[in-house]
Amino acid sequence: MTKILIPQVTAERLKAQLNRRHFLALSGATAAAAFLAACGDDEKKPGTTGSTMGGKVDKNINLFTWADYDDEELLNSWGGLTIDIYGSNEEAIQKLAAAKGSSGYDVVVPTGVFIPQMVSEDLLQKLDLSKIPNFKNLDVAYTNQAWDQGNQYSVCKDWGSTGFMYDNRVITTPIVTWADFLAACEGPASGQVSVLDTPGNLCGLYFWANGIDWTTEDPAHLDAAEDYLVNTLAKHIKAFDSYPGVTLVEGNYVLSQAWNGDARMGYIAHEGAGGDPADYSWALGGPVTELWMDNWAIVKGAPNPDGAHDFINFILDQDNSVKDLEFHGYNTGMADIASLLPDDLPYADMIFFEDAQVATMHAGAVNSAQDRLVEIYNNTKAAAGA
């Protein structure tokens, strides 16, 4: 408490500083070591092994794909894959285009309607189908699509549709159509709704409910969609969530627009946690809804195109394709798939649709309305957060 303390204080401060410096150095070193170790892991890939094609194929590829979309155990049984994730086709295309062929990715999984743009931007390289003999395993219904005739650039990974899942302890009247869905958003589900986090699916809600083709480029339709989404729907939305299935059954939403495989994961998670599947209902939106197909494609400038072909051939093997399907819950388009599946596949009706249902599904389009759709999406998000 006296002025004579100064030397002691100085000594104490010096000691503290030494301790602190020592500690900082230590923590810095540990962090650096962890970082280096993590980098090192990338190098530890399985080496070259013999392939089904006789020759030696380097089984290390970089896969650029969607979240929660591949069974890692299955991938690891082929070889060494490094996976990077994107959240939308636009994002993937933007990143590949910005890299101008130097992205380092080998395989990408775009949705069909985006493939023409990717081809014209020179982002994909042509497939050599002779290196993918298992291509023959695909049902012809899922080959030779309008966006890539003759499967020059892509082959089907899987396809699916969009519907909704809801907590029927809260929403007691069944929801069948998109118009019902929107009415429920404004009614019992208000403030507890999630919608898919893509411009196309958000605007699709309005178009499907109102009998407008969702590939419309008509400014009047787009304006009407914006008016409804921004001024009416936005305030009822709780989240823009592309993977709401599990989040829904954890009690975060009561009504979610969802892709079929993701909703199925929600059911499986709910049952796994001891819940009763009857708590939730799932339906494909009516009278019309989305049809999408995601495709394996090889990136222009891929470091390992032979490995990429070998991997695509591997995943199109019937047994592997079934494993893939069991993981993500989307139809992988194998010919005669019903005979390949185990009998106890849970919620199979959410994976396979009847012809009458498929007839209601329509593919979207990438056209001149794209920028306007993003603008509507941004404005809806701004209004929802206000």
Next chain:
Amino acid sequence: MHRAPRRSLRLPKFALALPSWGYYVAFFLVPVVLIIFYSFGTKIPGSAGRTEFSPLTLDRYRDAIKPTFFVVLQQTMRISITGTLLCLIIGFPVAYFMAIRIPARWRGIFLGVLIIPFWTNFLIRTIAWRIVLSPVGFLSNWLQDIGMRDSNIQVLNTKAAVQLGVVYNYLPLMIFPLFVTLDRLEPALREASKDLGASRLKTFLQVTLPLCAPGVIAGLLLVFIPLSGDYITAAVLGGADGNMSGALVASQFLQAQNQALGSAIAVMLMGSILLVIAIVAIISFAFKAVLHRMRKVDIPGTRGDDLAVATNG
């Protein structure tokens, strides 16, 4: 005569600063100039984000100045200003406690406790809050078990969750600069204040606090600037309520593939942040000037230095 050649071998003094200048040019100046340049371009329709620059145009700014931008900017500023102030209010006592109240030998441990969360990825730490705040998570169940709530908590996907998330993520950035300034403060100054008859509160307000001003300013800037551009925390915890300006920029780059418009919005966001900082700086200068004038004490026989300056010196 003999020394002359040795002198000429010496590098000029600024040579030591070259690495840091190189760093700023490569990682700050070049990107910012690129963004500003792109903001005068136009997206080539139908292309995957290619931009043309002839003619250079201000149209992107016209596109960006829409009600949506200002609505989102307002939400962003509300979150970031509140978040920064909360960080200061929570961070100051913590830093004060660590630097002044804790025995020196324990400080390393306290600093370590603050640093350890940084070993985990930012995103993972944020996602972890989703588990804590989940309506059917352990916190919710526990609150119901002890009878504090009748129903599930509904915090996730609200502004409150975003506010909590940003304070959690940026708090250490406030504590560290405050700790450093408080730690450097001579205890003798506080003792002198006490010896001259100031109460504890008065010592804190008139000695400790003014001397920490550089640390407070550094902390405010370190928290406010990245927080204003952050949209990850908001996207993970806020749901539809967590829309921040950073997300507008990201959606132009990643969804619309419109680098020109995304750049224009980014430039406007930078401008807004600078504007807020300028306003706060002007207010605090004015406040300081007023304080200076009020506290001015003329002591006979001197030049009339005021007390505040005397204590600072």
